[in-house]
Amino acid sequence: MVITTIWAAIIALGIFMYVALDGFDLGIGIIFPFFPDEGERDMMMHTIAPVWDGNETWLVLGGAALLAVFPAVYSIVLSALYLPIIFMLICLIFRGVSFEIRGKATRTKNLWNLSFVGGSAGAAFFQGMILGAYLHGIPTTNGVFSGDPFFWVTPFGFLAGMGLMITYALLGCGFLVLKTSGDLQSRMHDLIGPLTLVLLGFIAAVSIWTPLTDPHIAARWFESPFRYRLYPVPALVLIVAALMYRAVKRRSDGMPFILALTLVLLGYIGLLVSIWPYAIPNTITLADAAAPRSSQVFTLVGAVIIIPIITAYTTAGYWVFRGKVEPGARYE
Template identity: 70%
Template structure:
């Protein structure tokens, strides 16, 4: 039993669940400017009010898992990406505070709306920048970070930053389509297709740029026997695009969100294939970066208790607050 691979899978699952769950509630903040009506904004926030703070559990789990099992990765990534991660946390704080305070504020509500929009968009953007910088590779020497404070700021990381903003905006719009009705839902439906096209554009650009900037990734994609296994991925993306077009034209309620999740999953699979088997691209493999086996087994025992509990209360939260909200529920959860 390869404990290192099991831990890598747990951390990868935690990050995927974070992107999906916190992604759509950050996405609500990103599309907020398109809906200036106060009552509609209350309704949009209330679709995630009972669950939004629980969604961030997965970010904590991923960070804690990295610290416990891949300490070299934790220290190197935090050193290299210190600024974008601090900016991301600041944005998440602004977003969280605005969630609580805008419902109570009267004169300053527009300021908290701006904090919600800026915090949501900024958090998504800096997460994307961190991802792009990580994909590009972190300079290391003698097992420690050997770059400068602004090495993360590159054209590629800016591209992935904007790409993740588009991803979260699509997830947020599709979530709102599933949770609302009437005129608001009709206008949200109109946003879904342009956002899908935008996301596909970013997927295409990142997919072209990634192998061009890194010969080892190009080699893995095209010459290592993986090519034929990966061939279905672009075909599935095309199938999802057709499915999304049909779902939007047919005014489906839940299908757009399912398709958006499928697109995120396909992108994530491509990302994992590009990185495998590295914990830090081109420098350390998972096994070289891992903590001693005894430490991994000890923490895995703890995770085997904690993970089912987190999954259970997350699922219960979404089950209890399932269904649509209408304008009568605009102040329901505050």
């Protein structure tokens, strides 16, 4: 069980790193329509052009690790959520193509702007739909998905999709505050406050909806010994939101992005504590879904080698392209 727990932690880390890193560049696409000036749009895209594709490495790591270590979960999740996963990947493809073509296009530039916006917003929304379906449980019979192909289309899934879009938009604004200056940075500061308030509203809605509709999560939050570890989370969320207001008022460069990441981390911790020790909520535990110990040990050796490499080149990319992006600057 120790190795299984280590692998669960590795997969959880990979998902968080993806949300934190790819989240802000998806967020930039989501807020793109609010900034119609093409020069400003160019600056926004140049802030993420050197790093956006490397950010998605963490998603690949999480998916590959899930297949290797929890094959039963991989089989059920892929069967149940095949359609939203395909829709998400299509959106990511259109978004990726827009990065390569938009900067060189002239007559079709608006089309590629639309591709960037739609791909970013669509990918974020379907990721939220996937999260909503996962949290409410995937119907299975004898370890096989047994639900309707569209079981994931629910009001809660829609709420989760919109909530994740707002989360990514806030991360995108925070990153642009860090990477830009002048009038563009000032307007990003102005956008962070409303986005934070909207995000708090979504957090409150999900926090109320989830225990009311899922008795297992309600028991975990209000009856189990874990509840004492969850109680500080809402207070910390409010503290971080207050610090965000202060950082925006002071026109801080880096603090809004750090605080946005902190909000994401707090929500993620609450999610993990709520579903532990299940691999699929209320259906399959981590222990039941795990591959044989020999397989886990073998793949863990590879993870010990590859994760530091991914971390090193991700860190190097951000270090090389650190600093502000000035008007007229380009990344080729």
